Amino acid sequence: MSKTILHIDGDSFFASCEISLNHKLKGKPVVTGQERGIATAMSPEAKALGVSRGMPVFRIRKELPQVIITHSNYTSYGIFAQRMYDIVRRYTPLVEEYSIDECFADITLAIGEFGAPEALGKAIKEALNRELGMTFSVGIGPSKVLAKVASKWQKPNGLTVIKQEDVRTFLKDVQIGKIWGIGPQTTLAMQSRGIQTGLDFIEHSKDWVAANFARPIVEIWHELQGMSVHRVNSDSEEDQSSIQCTRTFTPPTQSKIELLSELSKNVEGACVKARRQKLCARRIHYFLKTQEFRYKRKEIMLVNPVSSPADIMHEINKSFDEIFRSNTTYRATGVTLAGLVDDTHIQTDLFGGSRKVQDWARVFEALDKVDKRFGSHTLMLGSSLRSLRKYKKIKKVFRIPSMGEVN
């Protein structure tokens, strides 16, 4: 069945959050990132003056003294992000919290009640604008990649719908390197084969693409044709090709021990889900997210599929130092179990490597029974303890941003 996907992108998000909470900044050139020494977001007025992302603060001060430079306030940006996701959830439960200023939603089933995708997109966009006090660019298309093309089409404050029959007209004007998922290397490879635009790309046959590029690029080819391959990854999806567990913690930390404990808890969480469905993972992705919302990622390929947190933590410990930096503040960790296989199909390798895995399997089978009887996290890995102690204390708190004073 064909799908309709919505993508929402906050316009100059961090700067817009600052302006939303301080109306005196409205209409002025505003730049965030003072504490980092570089511009992290610019209001349209600041962009018009020539400020670009990453421009050093001292240079802005010197050359453009009229620009207002503010500290980043990640707590309030996080609240605005959460509110954005929750507002979209009034329309459909299938929402993917893609990043702090972006989300995807599968609106296939919700459109009927609004008559047309434009009407639904407009309703969501207006609710966001009205309640959050800032603008968003909304794109709608038959796949995630096309929805992203659409949201970029008209920025800021745009609403663009790409219908199946208009796909080629749109892609004719999209540079291949601007398409989501196509990096600089692939762009060069495409250009050397004469592909400049999205349309050039989809005019090649699937076989040709498969012969010249890796699988992710073939998937993009499908998505650009209007065939939805990448599903909207809301937590509630039952049919899973991967299992994910991530958590943002407060306060942020620089401590390696804290981070490993957070990861450990996420690994345990993901493994419970995996075992419940009798699945084992062949690949493990994990990430650390910094205070500046930058991701440091690592992927581990496993010889034997696993579903035991102890085995996974053992692997993570081996590579952790490759992505961990001291003197960097982190705010979230996450783990994804991918390459999932039915745990009954596990083969024993020649050297008995899966023996140990099976022993663990029995331990965790018992653990799941204990959890079922006495509640979750009755028994756990020692390495998760620290994170859990903290977790119990900070239950989900409803935070209200301040808009300053009023006479």
Next chain:
Amino acid sequence: MEKRILKLKEFYRSNRRMPTYTEMMKLWGYKTKSAVAYAVQKFIEEGFISKDRSGKLAPKNLNDLKILGLIEAGFPTSAAEEMIDTMSLDEYLVENKEATYMLKVKGDSMIDAGIMQGDLVLVERGATAKSGDIVVAEIDGEYTLKFYRLKNKKPYLEAGNSKYPDIHPKQELKIEAVVRSVIRKY
């Protein structure tokens, strides 16, 4: 989720029947029936409500909820006002979570409305103001807290203090938010 179950429970108590999907949309602030249908399915799976063969909903364990989550942030209130035994302050003070902001009050222009300097007001951004509401309006680039009034269908602002004159806007009156609650600590 707890809030949604609670709303169901309240509805059931006062109407002696389960709400329709359209009523649930209003009750929960949802904008589509498919979002309602999804939540209903969840509640059936969790055992709070059940569905009979004709597709009609019935309450099942709606009363269990009190024990599940609300006690922790619990706060006793007069039973007549709210038909629940405990409540959370968030839920009492805030209607639309996503649109709620706070502002600190300066000055005495709303003193007759019982709003004093230093009070915190919780406001709902983008809500439609009705005559008599206390609103945050934008006048000459500044926010001001006043009564919203309509005279011959023309809106103007009135202070809650006779010392201050009414404000009749020259152009369109921009209402930023509507006040939902006032908080004062002693």
